[in-house]
Amino acid sequence: MVFFFQNIINALQWGSFYALIALGYSMVYSILMLFNFAHGDIFMVGAYIGFGVATGLTALSSMGMIILPNWLILVLTLLITMFLTSFVGMLVERIGYRPLRDAPRASAAITGLMIGIILETGNLAILGAKRVSFPPLITSHTYNFGGVFITNKKMIIVFVSLALMLALHQFVQRSKWGMAMRAMAFDYVAVPLMGVPINTIAAMTFGIGSALAAAAGILFGIAYPVLDPYMGVLFGWKAFVAAILGGRGSIMGATLAGFLLGFIEIFVAMIFPSTLRDLIAYSIVLLILVFRPHGFFGEAYSAKLRL
Amino acid sequence: MQTSHGQKRSLRQRVGACFATVPLLGWLIGMLAAVFLEQYIGDALAEGLGLPKIPVLFGCLIMLKYPLLIPSTLAYLVTIYVIPICLVARVLAAPANALAGALVRLPVVAPTVAHLALLYLVLYWWSDISAYRVLTLKLTMIAIMMTLSLNVINGYMGEFSCSHPGFMALGAYGASVFTLVFFARDKLFGAPWLPPELGPFLFPVGLVFGGLLAAVGALVIAVPSFRTRGDYLAIISLAFMFIVKSVIENLELVGGPRGMGSQPNLASLATVFCWMVMCVWVINNFVRSTMGKALNAVRDDEMAADAMTVNTRKTKIVAFLFAAFWAGVAGGLFAHVLRYVNPGSFSIQKLAEVLAMVYFGGLNSVVGSIVGAVSLNLLGEALRPLELFKWIIIPLLLILVMIFRPTGLIAFREFDVAKLIRPKTKKSSEV
Numbered sequence: 001m002v003f004f005f006q007n008i009i010n011a012l013q014w015g016s017f018y019a020l021i022a023l024g025y026s027m028v029y030s031i032l033m034l035f036n037f038a039h040g041d042i043f044m045v046g047a048y049i050g051f052g053v054a055t056g057l058t059a060l061s062s063m064g065m066i067i068l069p070n071w072l073i074l075v076l077t078l079l080i081t082m083f084l085t086s087f088v089g090m091l092v093e094r095i096g097y098r099p100l101r102d103a104p105r106a107s108a109a110i111t112g113l114m115i116g117i118i119l120e121t122g123n124l125a126i127l128g129a130k131r132v133s134f135p136p137l138i139t140s141h142t143y144n145f146g147g148v149f150i151t152n153k154k155m156i157i158v159f160v161s162l163a164l165m166l167a168l169h170q171f172v173q174r175s176k177w178g179m180a181m182r183a184m185a186f187d188y189v190a191v192p193l194m195g196v197p198i199n200t201i202a203a204m205t206f207g208i209g210s211a212l213a214a215a216a217g218i219l220f221g222i223a224y225p226v227l228d229p230y231m232g233v234l235f236g237w238k239a240f241v242a243a244i245l246g247g248r249g250s251i252m253g254a255t256l257a258g259f260l261l262g263f264i265e266i267f268v269a270m271i272f273p274s275t276l277r278d279l280i281a282y283s284i285v286l287l288i289l290v291f292r293p294h295g296f297f298g299e300a301y302s303a304k305l306r307l
Numbered sequence: 308m309q310t311s312h313g314q315k316r317s318l319r320q321r322v323g324a325c326f327a328t329v330p331l332l333g334w335l336i337g338m339l340a341a342v343f344l345e346q347y348i349g350d351a352l353a354e355g356l357g358l359p360k361i362p363v364l365f366g367c368l369i370m371l372k373y374p375l376l377i378p379s380t381l382a383y384l385v386t387i388y389v390i391p392i393c394l395v396a397r398v399l400a401a402p403a404n405a406l407a408g409a410l411v412r413l414p415v416v417a418p419t420v421a422h423l424a425l426l427y428l429v430l431y432w433w434s435d436i437s438a439y440r441v442l443t444l445k446l447t448m449i450a451i452m453m454t455l456s457l458n459v460i461n462g463y464m465g466e467f468s469c470s471h472p473g474f475m476a477l478g479a480y481g482a483s484v485f486t487l488v489f490f491a492r493d494k495l496f497g498a499p500w501l502p503p504e505l506g507p508f509l510f511p512v513g514l515v516f517g518g519l520l521a522a523v524g525a526l527v528i529a530v531p532s533f534r535t536r537g538d539y540l541a542i543i544s545l546a547f548m549f550i551v552k553s554v555i556e557n558l559e560l561v562g563g564p565r566g567m568g569s570q571p572n573l574a575s576l577a578t579v580f581c582w583m584v585m586c587v588w589v590i591n592n593f594v595r596s597t598m599g600k601a602l603n604a605v606r607d608d609e610m611a612a613d614a615m616t617v618n619t620r621k622t623k624i625v626a627f628l629f630a631a632f633w634a635g636v637a638g639g640l641f642a643h644v645l646r647y648v649n650p651g652s653f654s655i656q657k658l659a660e661v662l663a664m665v666y667f668g669g670l671n672s673v674v675g676s677i678v679g680a681v682s683l684n685l686l687g688e689a690l691r692p693l694e695l696f697k698w699i700i701i702p703l704l705l706i707l708v709m710i711f712r713p714t715g716l717i718a719f720r721e722f723d724v725a726k727l728i729r730p731k732t733k734k735s736s737e738v
Binding site: 029035095096099100103104105106107108109110111113114115117118120121122124125233234237240241244245275276278279282283285286289290293294295 | 714
């Protein structure tokens with residue numbers, strides 16, 4: 001039983017990475033009906049920018065130019081990185097997606113994939129193939145709750161991601177821009193005629209999604225401090241699966257499906273040999289989609305959907 | 308000013324007019340002359356021009372590695388390729404036209420086979436220079452098969468299928484197990500069951516076995532495609548790809564993650580060429596048949612197609628199984644060309660490669676697929692000296708193509724063999 005709870009904590013942590021990344025896919029989809037296939041690599045870029053910012057702040061702090069406690073460095077890193085990475089996302093939208101808005105959807109998928117490859121290779125070319133390690137900003141404490149061990153890192157990761165999701169929810173539900181986004185998701189054709197600037201909204205969606213991915217990248221760097229240029233590939237595709245599983249364009253669904261995928265992976269690895277993890281996880285995904293072909297919260301399939 | 312512009316244009320027109328009467332047969336004969344020339348004087352010429360050896364891939368590798376050798380490489384290319392091809396093609400235009408005219412009167416199979424035989428001769432002698440050329444050619448032909456079969460689903464049927472590496476893996480492992488069990492002494496399966504001399508004759512059976520295995524696997528995707536399409540089908544096919552890879556990784560019987568090696572050397576250039584031709588021929592006929600038109604109907608509007616008595620379920624299932632079969636055959640050839648397979652070679656990267664070839668070349672077009680596969684494959688080889696930057700240049704190129712021609716270079720065009728091989732007299736070229 002203790003073992004079970006221990007794994008629930010692990011799954012929550014693992015799932016929060018997936019959920020944060022899946023949110024970016026899902027938001028972009030709800031506005032543009034397109035998937036941003038460079039999103040996994042934006043997660044990677046976010047982790048690297050976070051690495052740069054954190055290293056820089058720590059260096060400044062240790063040189064005595066500005067005295068910052070570690071928690072403040074973490075908060076600043078998170079904010080600055082999210083801000084910077086959102087521009088990467090907007091750039092991707094400007095280069096790879098805006099020119100292709102009226103093209104067949106698959107073409108935009110290809111540009112997304114190719115931008116992803118460019119980001120990976122660019123990173124390799126700039127920083128080299130050496131893996132970098134994220135600076136330890138938090139000294140690890142382990143708390144014991146009746147045999148269940150929880151590190152403070154895991155708590156921070158889960159709380160920060162939940163807080164970000166809540167903030168996103170509030171933004172989308174309460175703010176004027178959020179309302180514009182929801183309207184755009186509701187009707188892609190008529191809403192621009194009402195004076196909602198589609199380009200701004202699309203860029204903003206990419207920016208917010210990328211900022212969330214950057215947050216996921218930093219949190220990932222805290223939990224697993226070794227970064228490499230291809231870390232975004234597998235994460236990106238898995239989060240894409242989660243976004244679809246949740247029902248395309250559904251923010252709630254993407255969050256839940258992200259956590260679900262985390263749970264499936266952790267618990268499969270707990271019960272079966274870990275080499276079977278992908279096999280069983282994807283078989284479950286396949287089964288879910290065979291019996292619920294439009295995910296948890298997606299609208300039902302009709303032959304009229306835009307393709 | 309006006310006159311100089313006019314002169315330039317007339318020069319271009321004159322060059323164009325000069326070669327307008329050269330039929331495909333003439334070009335092929337010209338190429339044959341060029342590769343003959345390279346065979347006999349290539350070494351001497353390369354040495355004379357100060358090149359380390361015969362430029363393997365049209366000099367791209369040498370030019371990128373040693374920029375100082377660019378002039379001599381260009382001189383080599385002009386002497387060996389450009390001048391002989393143009394000269395022979397132009398001089399022999401009249402007899403080639405006569406020959407092509409005579410061939411056209413026969414049933415369409417005869418001239419096609421004649422052209423293909425010539426093409427094979429050209430490729431054979433061209434690749435005879437080095438093993439690297441042979442390997443590049445074989446892999447390019449396999450890429451053509453992969454791209455074409457993916458185009459059936461993604462282009463003609465309009466789904467976004469991500470499962471092709473999975474089909475390819477099934478075919479590769481199926482065919483490899485077949486040949487290893489029957490014709491090779493192997494540490495996984497022990498002594499061969501049949502005398503290895505039978506290998507070349509039964510190799511097609513192995514490939515078909517691999518293809519059928521892939522087709523059976525495709526049922527996993529075809530059946531859900533009745534109820535869903537678009538993104539959900541993309542995910543189902545993506546999940547299928549991951550599942551296939553993971554199953555193979557966990558099957559110790561076929562070597563697990565270490566892969567499987569020492570396949571018998573059965574995939575010669577001729578074998579791969581024959582299968583490639585067969586693939587192009589069958590797929591070209593398939594997409595021009597009633598079934599191919601039904602695919603297009605399902606892509607454009609499934610409900611309307613259903614109302615027009617197109618059996619959408621049958622169409623979808625046939626298309627998936629058919630495409631998967633050819634992907635499986637391509638996979639089998641791939642395994643026997645490299646003589647080693649491991650699950651890692653059928654992953655996301657392969658998927659990105661194949662998708663890029665399909666969308667670069669052009670959707671819904673057999674010629675487009677061939678162009679896409681050949682150009683991206685050769686480009687990948689030619690830019691090899693740039694190492695990392697190759698992976699920036701090729702994606703940039705693809706993004707540009709997608710922005711300016713969203714459906715690919717040569718999309719929505721039919722591949723008409725009869726038009727390609729007909730003689731080009733003055734009259735028909737004016738039409």
